[in-house]
Amino acid sequence: MKAAYFMQHGGPEVLRYGEVPDPVAGARQVLVDVHAASINGADWKVRAGKSAAITGVPYVLGRDFSGAISALGDGVGEFRVGDPVFGVCDVGQEGAYAEKIAIKAALVARKPASLSHAQCAALALIGLTALIAIEDTLQLKSGEKILIQGGAGGVAGFAIQLAKHIGARVVTTASAANHAYVRGLGADEVIDYNTQDFTQAVSGCDAVFDTVGGEVTMRSFAVLRPGGRAAFIASGTVAPVPPRADVASLRPNVTRDRAHLERIVALVAAGAVRVPEIALYRLSEAAAAHAVSEARHLRGKLVFKVR
Ligand SMILES: NC(=O)c1ccc[n+]([C@@H]2O[C@H](COP(=O)([O-])OP(=O)(O)OC[C@H]3O[C@@H](n4cnc5c(N)ncnc54)[C@H](OP(=O)(O)O)[C@@H]3O)[C@@H](O)[C@H]2O)c1
Numbered sequence: 001m002k003a004a005y006f007m008q009h010g011g012p013e014v015l016r017y018g019e020v021p022d023p024v025a026g027a028r029q030v031l032v033d034v035h036a037a038s039i040n041g042a043d044w045k046v047r048a049g050k051s052a053a054i055t056g057v058p059y060v061l062g063r064d065f066s067g068a069i070s071a072l073g074d075g076v077g078e079f080r081v082g083d084p085v086f087g088v089c090d091v092g093q094e095g096a097y098a099e100k101i102a103i104k105a106a107l108v109a110r111k112p113a114s115l116s117h118a119q120c121a122a123l124a125l126i127g128l129t130a131l132i133a134i135e136d137t138l139q140l141k142s143g144e145k146i147l148i149q150g151g152a153g154g155v156a157g158f159a160i161q162l163a164k165h166i167g168a169r170v171v172t173t174a175s176a177a178n179h180a181y182v183r184g185l186g187a188d189e190v191i192d193y194n195t196q197d198f199t200q201a202v203s204g205c206d207a208v209f210d211t212v213g214g215e216v217t218m219r220s221f222a223v224l225r226p227g228g229r230a231a232f233i234a235s236g237t238v239a240p241v242p243p244r245a246d247v248a249s250l251r252p253n254v255t256r257d258r259a260h261l262e263r264i265v266a267l268v269a270a271g272a273v274r275v276p277e278i279a280l281y282r283l284s285e286a287a288a289a290h291a292v293s294e295a296r297h298l299r300g301k302l303v304f305k306v307r
Contacts, residue, residue, distance in 0.1 A: 004036070004286035004304070005058035009049030010109040012290040018284055019103050020058050023095065023102035025073035028104045030063035032085060035117035037065040037096035039281075040125050041153065041211075042233070044294040045095070049253070062096025064124035066117035067306075076105045084111040086120035088128055088256045096121075097283060099306060109261035115268065120276045122301040123158070127264035129254050131210055132160035133231045134166070137252040145205035147223050149216050151187055151298045152178035154174030155233065156211045160185045165272040172204050178299055190288045199223060210234060221247055222304075227245070276300035 001022050020257075025031040043049045043061045066086035069079050079085070087108035091304040095101050108287050111120050134140050150156045151172030163170045164186035171189040174182045179190045191201045199222040206228050208220045213234030220230055221242045229248035232240060239251035267273040277300030281289040289302045 001097040002283065003058070003095075004062075004283045005060045005062045005097070006047055007057045007059075009047065009054075011048070011058045012044070012287040012294065014047065015286040015290060016058075017286065020060060020098065023098075023100055025071050025076075025102045027074045028076060028105055029102050030071040030076055031071035031073075031100060031102050032065065032067040032087075032108070033070045034065045034067040034096060034099055034101055034132075034306045035069070036121035036306060037062045037098070037304045038121040038125065039289050039293050039304070040064070041155070041293065042220045042295075044290050047290060048294075052092075060098050062094055062098065062101075062304075063088075064121055065096035065101060065255035066111055066120035066124070067101075070100070070103050071106075079105060079108075079303055084117075085109060086111045086117070086124050087138070087261065088124045091254070091289060097286060097304060097305055106258060107256050109258045109265065112265050112269070113277070115206075115265070118278055118280060118303045118305060122154075122276055122278050122303050123264050123268070124261060126154040126158045126276070126301070128256065128260045129155045129233060129252070130162055131260050131263055132234060133252040134159050134162050136233045137250050138207045138209065140168050140207055140231055141167050143169075145169045145171065145204065146207040146209060147202055147205045147220070148172045148187075149198075149208070149210040150174070150212040150219060150234075151185070151190070152297075154276060154298075154301050157182075157185055157300065158207070158273060159209055159211070160187050161273040162267070165267065168207075171205070173216075175196055175297065181299055199276055207231070216246045218243065221249070278303050 085108040208230040217235040238251040
């Protein structure tokens with residue numbers, strides 16, 4: 001099959017397009033003909049060697065996808081060949097930048113006819129991450145105030161809409177060019193992080209969700225009320241130690257399962273969350289897509305149209 005892959009870590013230019021071995025569905029797995037796969041903020045970090053060690057080469061990135069089942073492994077009873085599904089790879093597995101992927105059946109959900117493959121691929125990992133951060137980890141409640149760092153990004157854009165759906169007041173950070181966009185997602189207040197210090201612009205928050213990382217992480221604790229809680233997804237795999245004792249620091253455990261994917265579909269069907277803006281690329285254009293993602297000023301999602 002054809003895939004976008006790399007043989008050694010480096011810049012976007014190490015991404016190649018060509019033949020790699022076909023995957024095979026093992027027990028309780030399905031083989032999926034990938035129609036669309038998305039590019040996530042974590043992918044360029046893996047390519048650049050800034051994440052956990054890769055398992056071998058050629059290395060195929062890609063954590064979420066949408067497609068049609070082409071084969072069933074032993075013990076899969078809930079699907080048939082031809083079923084349209086979307087999913088997120090298990091923690092530690094990648095490989096969606098490809099024409100086929102083998103994945104545990106328990107990690108895919110049925111693709112609704114109302115959403116395209118590109119839309120499902122775009123929503124899968126960002127939706128799963130936002131749901132686990134906002135609902136499962138922060139347990140955000142109606143009437144609470146939350147600061148969502150990096151509102152124009154993929155995960156944060158879903159999180160803004162989810163927080164509004166819950167009934168929270170949402171403050172977010174974005175560059176000026178994205179203020180109308182994040183307000184359109186439902187943000188009540190927008191801070192231009194290039195011209196304003198967010199720690200001066202907002203205070204008394206019940207919760208913070210940081211999708212930006214770097215120096216933003218430790219400074220985020222300052223905006224919490226006593227007893228507030230903060231969740232971090234862009235500053236490593238463990239929660240940072242807060243500089244104050246009266247707040248909680250949390251690292252969402254972004255596990256994968258069908259139930260969260262079905263909740264994404266339900267939220268979109270209910271009109272609570274809309275599909276992000278999508279820019280389409282071919283797998284042969286992976287280097288160009290990574291250059292955009294790595295520049296860190298992307299709005300919405302980048303998606304590979306595979307077939
Ligand atoms: N399993 C997990 O733990 C998990 C899952 C998913 C994602 N993540 C991590 O979460 C992070 C976000 O992922 P993503 O895919 O949502 O990222 P993304 O879509 O690539 O986010 C890019 C956005 O960040 C904004 N941004 C950059 N610097 C900023 C700053 N200083 N303040 C405010 N906004 C800033 C940019 O908006 P402007 O142009 O307005 O600056 C841009 O829209 C990544 O680090 C990723 O690795 C972790």
